[in-house]
Amino acid sequence: MKTLHLLRHAKSSWSNSKLQDWERPLNRRGQRDAPRMGAALAGSVCAQPVYCSPALRARLTLEGLCTGWPALAGQSHQICESLYTFNHLDLLEWLLAVPAEQEALFLIGHNPAFTDLVNELAGEPVLDNLPTAGYLRLTLPVEDWSELTRAPAVVEAQLFPRTLG
Template structure:
């Protein structure tokens, strides 16, 4: 069985004056949420044989804060294809994962990550319904697949969990600074 954990970057700072979207940093709430999600990954005793991520600054900073909470450095393969990728492009990235990687962390952006989950997980089920409502910043979802990465296709995944920062700390919800 293959396990794919998806991580959306944490909340970024729209107030920062940067010339490119690619260079937007995290805001303080995003930094807190990312560290908390790292602690949550550690509490679940998850380990990743491979990490692939968008090279956008907000993803780099998210993984840095997740690593701090996780207690171990996550050393991703930075893949430009993941930056603002569609579900179809993310599926190509998944098909290209190393065959020997059993547990993979993929860090990127919406709407692609949310659309990927909705593509891969069959309709029905409370968790999928929650993802369909919204896959917020710094959220985690874990998918399980039978077979190889090259076999991953529409409706082939089991959604094992979906966790939003506010599920772990209500102060990280949408109505708090």
């Protein structure tokens, strides 16, 4: 059994049109939501290594998560070029190559790739849109990541900023 944790980056800023997509920072809402999500996840998810897109908004989301979830700050964080994608097939290709001994993965990345990946792995549409700073935990009934598409994943948990008190 494998577990996949997905967290979409927090809300980014579009205020500077001269920035490249990967250079966009978080806006005020994103700066507020990332630590709040970290604090909320700290109560229900074990701190673990994180694989993060190199986009600035994703890296700042990780920093914010760690502010709200100090135990996460003590874990290794790996910036993964492959996670800067908007295509779920790129993510699927990356996941299929993960070593079998890795039981769980925590990824910070982008839409529509995350939403499409969840629907692909579940074998049916279960999600219209993963909101910014939204989190999902999927259970995958496989022993090896290379078997990812052989059995449908189950969305075990979800947490979105709008549901936080």
